[in-house]
Amino acid sequence: MLILAIDTSAVASAALVSDDAPEGVLASFSTEDTRSHAEVLAPGIDDMLADAGVTGADIDAIVTGVGPGPFTGLRSGIATARTLSFVWGKPLYGLMSLDAMALEVAESTSAVPEFLVATDARRKEVYWARYSLADGQLPRLVDGPHVGFAAGLPDLPAYGAGAGIYEDVLRADPDFSAEQPDALYLGQFALARLAAGEQLPDSTPLYLRESDAQVPGPRKRAL
Amino acid sequence: MNRTQPLVLGIESSCDETGVGIVRGTALLSNTVSSSMEEHVRFGGVIPEIASRAHLDAFVPTLQASLAEAGVTLDDVDAIAVTSGPGLAGALMVGVCAAKALAVATGKPLYAINHLVAHVGVGLLQAGNSLPEDALPENLGALLVSGGHTEILRIRSITDDVELLGSTIDDAAGEAYDKVARLLGLGYPGGPAIDKLARTGNAKAIRFPRGLTQPKYMGTADEPGPHRYDWSFSGLKTAVARCVEQFEARGEEVPVADIAAAFQEAVVDVITSKAVLACREYGITELLLGGGVAANSRLRQLTEQRCSAAGIRLTVPPLDLCTDNGAMVAALGAQLVMAGIEPSGISFAPDSSMPVTAVSLPA
Numbered sequence A: 001m002l003i004l005a006i007d008t009s010a011v012a013s014a015a016l017v018s019d020d021a022p023e024g025v026l027a028s029f030s031t032e033d034t035r036s037h038a039e040v041l042a043p044g045i046d047d048m049l050a051d052a053g054v055t056g057a058d059i060d061a062i063v064t065g066v067g068p069g070p071f072t073g074l075r076s077g078i079a080t081a082r083t084l085s086f087v088w089g090k091p092l093y094g095l096m097s098l099d100a101m102a103l104e105v106a107e108s109t110s111a112v113p114e115f116l117v118a119t120d121a122r123r124k125e126v127y128w129a130r131y132s133l134a135d136g137q138l139p140r141l142v143d144g145p146h147v148g149f150a151a152g153l154p155d156l157p158a159y160g161a162g163a164g165i166y167e168d169v170l171r172a173d174p175d176f177s178a179e180q181p182d183a184l185y186l187g188q189f190a191l192a193r194l195a196a197g198e199q200l201p202d203s204t205p206l207y208l209r210e211s212d213a214q215v216p217g218p219r220k221r222a223l
Numbered sequence B: 001m002n003r004t005q006p007l008v009l010g011i012e013s014s015c016d017e018t019g020v021g022i023v024r025g026t027a028l029l030s031n032t033v034s035s036s037m038e039e040h041v042r043f044g045g046v047i048p049e050i051a052s053r054a055h056l057d058a059f060v061p062t063l064q065a066s067l068a069e070a071g072v073t074l075d076d077v078d079a080i081a082v083t084s085g086p087g088l089a090g091a092l093m094v095g096v097c098a099a100k101a102l103a104v105a106t107g108k109p110l111y112a113i114n115h116l117v118a119h120v121g122v123g124l125l126q127a128g129n130s131l132p133e134d135a136l137p138e139n140l141g142a143l144l145v146s147g148g149h150t151e152i153l154r155i156r157s158i159t160d161d162v163e164l165l166g167s168t169i170d171d172a173a174g175e176a177y178d179k180v181a182r183l184l185g186l187g188y189p190g191g192p193a194i195d196k197l198a199r200t201g202n203a204k205a206i207r208f209p210r211g212l213t214q215p216k217y218m219g220t221a222d223e224p225g226p227h228r229y230d231w232s233f234s235g236l237k238t239a240v241a242r243c244v245e246q247f248e249a250r251g252e253e254v255p256v257a258d259i260a261a262a263f264q265e266a267v268v269d270v271i272t273s274k275a276v277l278a279c280r281e282y283g284i285t286e287l288l289l290g291g292g293v294a295a296n297s298r299l300r301q302l303t304e305q306r307c308s309a310a311g312i313r314l315t316v317p318p319l320d321l322c323t324d325n326g327a328m329v330a331a332l333g334a335q336l337v338m339a340g341i342e343p344s345g346i347s348f349a350p351d352s353s354m355p356v357t358a359v360s361l362p363a
């Protein structure tokens, strides 16, 4: 099974993940910055497909990160994934973006049985979720995703750029203090869950915050 | 690529309408629009984040409906065009990302085009009220009035030579309608509500200011002032608020219909007088009226009157092509293809303040 995975919840990234490929990965790319998704994502995917010699017809499913993440960036990936899925006629799934980093943590030497994943939510807040990890299992989401101040998070080891920014109040793992969710791990997570016969959710974004719009109150009368 | 009668698919998402339109050369095949206007009603104006969320969910269904209505498949399409600016940044982003994905998935060339020039391009579609085929270079102008913009343009070549002669320096005219409608308790969108009520009011009962018309802003034809062809509507909105307050402070009933009529007269008078002035001074003899406020009955009436008095031929496309839509993007895209202009590629960034001098982005 060949999956095209896309995530733009923080940086822009995409990957071709397959259970036939060595290490499970055919190709991948990710950017450093969090603000140029609309420019770099489509060329990145186009080059990646060309380099891997893969066309839309070869792909079995598309997986997109559905956040949480800054809204405009997040939508870049979902809009891209939905359109590719429509044109190629391939199934589309949405995975929570923090799951990608949970899997990266699980596959690292610093894995612990209970941990947090946190990314930057701007406005002095983080997006976060709590995971548990049993030997030989995929990480399991036990709480979240949420958005809130770092100081309000459970007292557990914390992984990801959101933890790195607030290392003064979180037990941030230094090896992960600049890490962002990556489509590479998102695709592998999806592949593992599909292989286990699980149903995956759709691509509805997890915004967690409403738009900032205020309904205007009644105009004050001059009297 | 077929460059004589290209089949072009256009995508629009710069404000609150998700549009996908399809044209073949200058023939309109489909024009599908999904609007999030209802979701903005309780806020009294377009909320960018709400519009962007709506674009994301509306895009694929709108694309599907437009293809079905045109009776074509993506394989048939020669080129894709998308609004890359100006407009709301987050809203543009959705259409641009979707258009790029469409280009990646189909291998079709993509044109990143200017929303304002697309409002002019729609006038070239053979749709009843199109521009005459002999609209000569250098004599074509466009007056665009909507909730998002208010501009007068000169078009020497629709594909590579467009000049901004004047624009609003603060609110768009449609925005002023929305704000004043709210002041008068008339709801959203303000344009149709004020237009309707104004018919029962006396426009001469109150006189509201015409922004940027003092000599220091206007100058003379030989020595134009800094805002000779520009508009400003924020002072007008304040004047209306003041006026309402004065009636209330005196304990009198607010003459809502008269205020609506006088406000509308002030907007329409200053828009048309400056537009016609610009046309005269730049030798423009063909004027296209575009944008959603082209639906306003008084604006159409006064523009027609003043254009005919000045010897200017006025074209107003059908209303569903005046408001934001994908067909206008496709129409301009087709002009670019037919003129042999190269596509933009897929690396461009949307530009919320894209100038009209950029008709399409270079690769």
Ligand SMILES: [Zn+2]
Residues within 6 Å of the ligand: B115, B119, B146, B148, B149, B291, B323, B324
């Ligand atoms: Zn417009």
